[in-house]
Amino acid sequence: MGNKIIKKENLAKEVVRMVVEAPEIAAKRKPGQFIILRVNENGERIPLTISDADPGAGTITLIFQVVGKTTMLLRDVPEGGEISDLAGPLGNPTHVDKYGVVCAIGGGVGTAVIYPIAKALKEAGNQLISIIGSRNKDLLILTKEMGQISDRLLVCTDDGSYQIHGFVTDVLKHLLEEGVHIDIVYAIGPLPMMRAVCEVTRAKGIKTIVSLNPIMIDGTGMCGGCRVGVGGESKFTCVHGPEFDGHQVDFDLLAKRLRVYPSEEEKARSSYQPKPK
Amino acid sequence: MNEEIKPSPSKVKTPRQKMPEQDASARTRNFQEVPFGYTPELAVREASRCVQCKKPKCIEGCPVNVSIPAFIKLIKEEKFTEAARKIKEENSLPAVCGRVCPQEEQCESFCILGAKGKDQPVAIGNLERFAADWEREHEGFIIPEMAKPTGKKVAIVGSGPAGLTAAGDLIRRGHEVTIFEALHKAGGVLVYGIPEFRLPKAIVQAEVDYLKKLGVRVFLNRIVGRSVTIPELFAQGYGAVFVGSGAGAPQFMNIPGENLNGVFSANEYLTRSNLMKAYAFPDYDTPIIRGTRVATIGGGNVAMDSARTALRLGAETSAIIYRRSRTEMPARAAEVHHAEEEGIKFELLTLPVRIVGNDKGFVQALECVRMELGEPDESGRRRPVRVPGSEFTIEVDTVVVAIGNLPNPLIPDSTPEIKTSPRGTIIAETDTGLTSMPGVFAGGDIVTGAATVILAMGAGKASARAIDRMLKQ
Numbered sequence: 001m002g003n004k005i006i007k008k009e010n011l012a013k014e015v016v017r018m019v020v021e022a023p024e025i026a027a028k029r030k031p032g033q034f035i036i037l038r039v040n041e042n043g044e045r046i047p048l049t050i051s052d053a054d055p056g057a058g059t060i061t062l063i064f065q066v067v068g069k070t071t072m073l074l075r076d077v078p079e080g081g082e083i084s085d086l087a088g089p090l091g092n093p094t095h096v097d098k099y100g101v102v103c104a105i106g107g108g109v110g111t112a113v114i115y116p117i118a119k120a121l122k123e124a125g126n127q128l129i130s131i132i133g134s135r136n137k138d139l140l141i142l143t144k145e146m147g148q149i150s151d152r153l154l155v156c157t158d159d160g161s162y163q164i165h166g167f168v169t170d171v172l173k174h175l176l177e178e179g180v181h182i183d184i185v186y187a188i189g190p191l192p193m194m195r196a197v198c199e200v201t202r203a204k205g206i207k208t209i210v211s212l213n214p215i216m217i218d219g220t221g222m223c224g225g226c227r228v229g230v231g232g233e234s235k236f237t238c239v240h241g242p243e244f245d246g247h248q249v250d251f252d253l254l255a256k257r258l259r260v261y262p263s264e265e266e267k268a269r270s271s272y273q274p275k276p277k
Numbered sequence: 278m279n280e281e282i283k284p285s286p287s288k289v290k291t292p293r294q295k296m297p298e299q300d301a302s303a304r305t306r307n308f309q310e311v312p313f314g315y316t317p318e319l320a321v322r323e324a325s326r327c328v329q330c331k332k333p334k335c336i337e338g339c340p341v342n343v344s345i346p347a348f349i350k351l352i353k354e355e356k357f358t359e360a361a362r363k364i365k366e367e368n369s370l371p372a373v374c375g376r377v378c379p380q381e382e383q384c385e386s387f388c389i390l391g392a393k394g395k396d397q398p399v400a401i402g403n404l405e406r407f408a409a410d411w412e413r414e415h416e417g418f419i420i421p422e423m424a425k426p427t428g429k430k431v432a433i434v435g436s437g438p439a440g441l442t443a444a445g446d447l448i449r450r451g452h453e454v455t456i457f458e459a460l461h462k463a464g465g466v467l468v469y470g471i472p473e474f475r476l477p478k479a480i481v482q483a484e485v486d487y488l489k490k491l492g493v494r495v496f497l498n499r500i501v502g503r504s505v506t507i508p509e510l511f512a513q514g515y516g517a518v519f520v521g522s523g524a525g526a527p528q529f530m531n532i533p534g535e536n537l538n539g540v541f542s543a544n545e546y547l548t549r550s551n552l553m554k555a556y557a558f559p560d561y562d563t564p565i566i567r568g569t570r571v572a573t574i575g576g577g578n579v580a581m582d583s584a585r586t587a588l589r590l591g592a593e594t595s596a597i598i599y600r601r602s603r604t605e606m607p608a609r610a611a612e613v614h615h616a617e618e619e620g621i622k623f624e625l626l627t628l629p630v631r632i633v634g635n636d637k638g639f640v641q642a643l644e645c646v647r648m649e650l651g652e653p654d655e656s657g658r659r660r661p662v663r664v665p666g667s668e669f670t671i672e673v674d675t676v677v678v679a680i681g682n683l684p685n686p687l688i689p690d691s692t693p694e695i696k697t698s699p700r701g702t703i704i705a706e707t708d709t710g711l712t713s714m715p716g717v718f719a720g721g722d723i724v725t726g727a728a729t730v731i732l733a734m735g736a737g738k739a740s741a742r743a744i745d746r747m748l749k750q
């Protein structure tokens with residue numbers, strides 16, 4: 001009794017969008033929540049954000065970057081094929097409120113995570129300024145979707161191959177220098193990006209929410225493997241998060257904790273051989 | 278000094294029969310079960326030691342009052358399957374309980390043979406295990422007489438011993454039963470916590486398969502409170518809900534360095550190894566740190582399981598760090614004994630105060646201080662106090678924190694109607710498990726706090742009776 005892959009497409013190099021059958025999760029999920037899946041019987045449990053859902057069709061959308069063995073396995077499940085386990089929705093939903101002007105910042109595949117949150121914040125009546133960025137043009141995702149929900153969308157690339165040349169923080173700084181008023185920032189992407197955004201907003205006193213991605217197993221508060229440092233305390237990301245006040249997060253600790261298994265991950269990755277079709 | 282008086286040769290009785298087991302040096306290199314179990318000959322010989330007391334005390338010592346002398350008599354008569362079925366009248370998981378119950382504190386502590394101090398008690402646990410294994414391996418489980426379908430639906434939250442037992446009893450009484458389990462495998466602590474070398478997962482799987490055969494539906498990957506809430510279950514037509522969600526939230530010590538890489542809660546360590554089979558990495562994808570010098574903090578079964586798992590993952594040294602003395606250690610006697618045989622070091626009366634890491638954020642050492650026992654505390658055990666100036670450091674690369682688990686807060690947090698104690702346990706009536714929310718019953722570790730398999734099973738039984746009564750009203 002697995003979950004069927006309804007549709008699969010490449011959004012960018014090694015970034016895959018997958019529509020998966022999961023009627024109960026589709027009906028229940030709220031923005032900011034995630035699932036944990038296992039591709040097969042020998043597989044690892046990995047968390048992925050629910051990027052979108054269609055309760056009518058009974059499906060959810062996942063967008064993931066292929067970084068290691070499990071995401072490679074997932075990439076290679078064909079349309080019509082199944083993954084063995086899917087549990088969710090997990091984590092606390094985003095606190096959707098009317099803040100005024102919201103700035104949603106997505107870096108790399110983090111854009112997939114911020115998309116449902118930004119959409120909900122827009123629907124709640126906020127003015128939405130979005131900044132999305134990636135290393136280069138080929139890695140940009142969801143520019144059209146983000147454009148449709150944003151009052152203003154700014155796109156940047158590290159190498160200048162598309163639109164603004166620079167980091168998302170450069171764009172944010174520029175906005176603030178221009179005098180654009182921002183009530184709250186949501187920043188989701190690679191750790192260095194989230195940390196840099198928090199440095200910018202801390203100086204200006206703008207509340208900033210980040211979504212953390214530590215290594216998880218159960219996602220129900222049972223193992224404590226997902227613990228992160230927030231405001232000097234340990235929090236379990238799966239039950240207390242995944243969103244936290246970015247100004248309170250110990251990014252150094254999280255960066256170190258994400259590098260617990262480098263040699264095992266490499267071993268798993270290099271030994272992976274996709275099944276011949 | 279007090280030499281025991283040897284009984285005269287004519288009165289020499291059969292000694293307590295040892296269970297054959299893997300040699301300590303061999304078993305620390307594999308994850309296979311340590312004891313092999315009795316042969317029929319050994320079982321019959323051990324069973325013949327039971328003197329069939331008129332007023333058997335052992336039954337009183339059993340939390341679910343198994344008819345112990347009766348099943349032992351059946352073993353003596355070589356009616357092994359009948360013996361198993363006798364046990365199952367009260368205990369639906371004998372293959373599990375025979376392996377993990379703290380018999381030395383329960384049934385066996387009441388055995389008249391042991392009470393006289395000259396002999397050892399009958400090995401009730403070993404016999405229970407033998408009978409249950411025999412039935413499973415030779416006869417298979419029988420489909421019991423099932424009551425006519427009542428048309429009532431019951432939802433069971435969690436598939437640990439409490440949930441499995443409640444499910445079995447309720448389906449037999451004719452109700453439609455569905456288990457909701459958060460993880461991808463059913464069994465609770467029996468699959469994710471207790472290691473293979475102590476409780477083979479095939480045994481737990483056989484119990485789950487049996488329930489399915491009886492008609493119990495098992496929904497995996499369903500987190501009640503997130504995937505579906507209790508009020509929603511009632512709206513879906515369930516007439517009663519039994520919550521057996523366990524005590525699955527790990528506690529940490531709140532000492533510096535606890536978030537370093539290489540520090541695990543016992544739950545994480547054991548879940549990686551057991552449920553995710555990290556010991557078979559890379560055949561299984563989940564990794565685990567295979568430390569060479571491992572320290573496990575705690576003195577219960579969970580700590581023993583972690584320390585022994587560390588050895589099997591290849592540790593050169595594996596130590597238990599416990600702040601009280603040997604006598605206060607809550608682990609089963611058999612586990613401590615096995616751990617010692619396997620070369621686990623015991624640093625007793627020792628309290629960790631800090632975990633030291635390197636610049637990459639990995640564990641390097643554990644700073645400890647020696648303790649001595651002072652006045653008794655609320656639990657009646659003598660409170661350990663620090664010995665000034667006794668600080669010392671142990672070099673380690675892995676630390677497993679096994680100092681206890683708190684009730685899993687997911688259900689209480691998502692269901693404010695269910696009242697909880699300040700400790701976070703669900704408040705439930707003793708005989709029925711009824712909670713403050715109508716139609717919702719609870720039992721096992723979520724009610725008692727971390728306890729035992731047999732108590733969880735007993736609670737599942739009691740609630741099944743109460744739910745049956747309520748539904749038939």
Ligand SMILES: Cc1cc2nc3c(=O)[nH]c(=O)nc-3n(C[C@H](O)[C@H](O)[C@H](O)COP(=O)(O)OP(=O)(O)OC[C@H]3O[C@@H](n4cnc5c(N)ncnc54)[C@H](O)[C@@H]3O)c2cc1C
Nearest residue numbers: 046047048049064065068069070071213214215216258265
């Ligand atoms: C709440 C949450 C939501 C997430 N949402 C998304 C998403 O929508 N899209 C997406 O592409 N990624 C997302 N991630 C990250 C994703 O889970 C990891 O990229 C994935 O687990 C990598 O697995 P792998 O076996 O392919 O790679 P590995 O070879 O295992 O690891 C590659 C990298 O991923 C990290 N990683 C490994 N295992 C885990 C794990 N169990 N949990 C988290 N990180 C891990 C490692 O630190 C490493 O840097 C999310 C993570 C969290 C915690």
Ligand SMILES: Cc1cc2nc3c(=O)[nH]c(=O)nc-3n(C[C@H](O)[C@H](O)[C@H](O)COP(=O)(O)OP(=O)(O)OC[C@H]3O[C@@H](n4cnc5c(N)ncnc54)[C@H](O)[C@@H]3O)c2cc1C
Nearest residue numbers: 435437438439459465466470501523721722728729730733
């Ligand atoms: C490592 C270890 C060793 C032990 N050794 C022994 C021993 O030797 N002897 C002994 O008697 N006892 C032992 N114990 C204790 C014993 O295992 C527990 O007391 C017993 O398992 C409790 O049973 P339970 O049914 O209440 O809960 P659990 O076995 O904890 O099962 C609860 C189940 O509910 C699920 N769950 C939780 N929340 C939800 C939710 N919201 N929705 C759906 N499902 C949910 C969990 O995933 C889990 O599968 C040990 C415990 C551990 C951790």
Ligand code: FES
Nearest residue numbers: 219221223224238
């Ligand atoms: S993933 Fe296990 S506690 Fe969060």
